[in-house]
Amino acid sequence: MIVNKPVKLKKCKICGTEFTPRSISHVTCNYKCAIQYVNEKDKKKKQQQNRRDKKEYYDNDRKHQLKLTQKACNEYIRARDKGIACISCGKPDDGTHQRHASHYRPAGTNKQLMFNELNIHASCMQCNAIKSGNLVDYRISLVNKIGIEKIEWLENYQGDYKYTIEDLKEIREYYKDKIKLLKEVSL
Numbered sequence: 001m002i003v004n005k006p007v008k009l010k011k012c013k014i015c016g017t018e019f020t021p022r023s024i025s026h027v028t029c030n031y032k033c034a035i036q037y038v039n040e041k042d043k044k045k046k047q048q049q050n051r052r053d054k055k056e057y058y059d060n061d062r063k064h065q066l067k068l069t070q071k072a073c074n075e076y077i078r079a080r081d082k083g084i085a086c087i088s089c090g091k092p093d094d095g096t097h098q099r100h101a102s103h104y105r106p107a108g109t110n111k112q113l114m115f116n117e118l119n120i121h122a123s124c125m126q127c128n129a130i131k132s133g134n135l136v137d138y139r140i141s142l143v144n145k146i147g148i149e150k151i152e153w154l155e156n157y158q159g160d161y162k163y164t165i166e167d168l169k170e171i172r173e174y175y176k177d178k179i180k181l182l183k184e185v186s187l
Contacts, residue, residue, distance in 0.1 A: 013037055065168040070107070072175040073115050077101035079182045081122030087141050088127035088134035098125035102133055104142060105154055111161035115171055118146055119154055 009018045012029040014036050019029035028034040058064045078099050085092050093099060102123035105113050113119040121142070127134040142151055163171070 014040075060165065062163075062165050062168070065165050065172075066163065069163075069168045069172040069175075070114070072172045072179075073120070074101035076175040076179050076182070077117070077120045078122055079179055080117075084122060086124040086127055087121040087145070088123050088131070088137040090141075091124045091127075093122070099123070100125055100128040102128040102138070104133070104135070104138055104151075106133070111163075112159040113154065113157060114161070115175075116154070118150055121145070 007020050010021045010027070011018055012033050013027045014033035015029065017029050021027075028037050078101055081087075081093070081099075083093050087102065091097065099122050101120050103110075103113070104119050104121070107114040110119075121138075123134070123138070127138075139151065
């Protein structure tokens with residue numbers, strides 16, 4: 001005598017209704033839900049593939065790597081100059097206004113000095129963004145901070161500035177390490 005075991009009901013992966021499965025791998029209640037289930041599965045696979053492709057693209061995209069490196073550099077400058085007044089106007093760093101990493105020689109036209117720490121100092125948002133760096137006051141404060149010889153060197157420097165993707169990744173790691181050191185020291 002053959003005894004049939006009671007069949008355990010399953011919930012449909014699409015609509016949630018209970019149904020009697022025909023096999024262990026059966027996950028939908030009818031053919032409409034099955035079609036929708038397969039389409040959603042394909043869609044998820046395509047999204048995952050797109051994410052992988054995008055990651056590979058961004059890993060090999062110089063412009064994207066430059067942006068990430070600039071972000072890490074700016075974060076380091078803000079951390080390094082935390083508590084120091086704005087280089088241009090002298091506003092204190094008391095948390096009441098936004099802080100920027102301001103370049104004495106603009107990064108857009110002087111790529112060779114984009115990541116040079118002598119060229120970058122913390123300033124308030126108003127001086128950096130609205131007053132285009134407030135360069136006259138910036139230079140006066142910079143003379144007191146680093147000396148006239150280094151300023152003249154910055155003003156006359158015309159080095160190589162074509163960073164490769166590997167250079168940018170290396171520079172970014174350098175600044176991340178420096179940020180970690182600053183955080184360890186401040187603890």
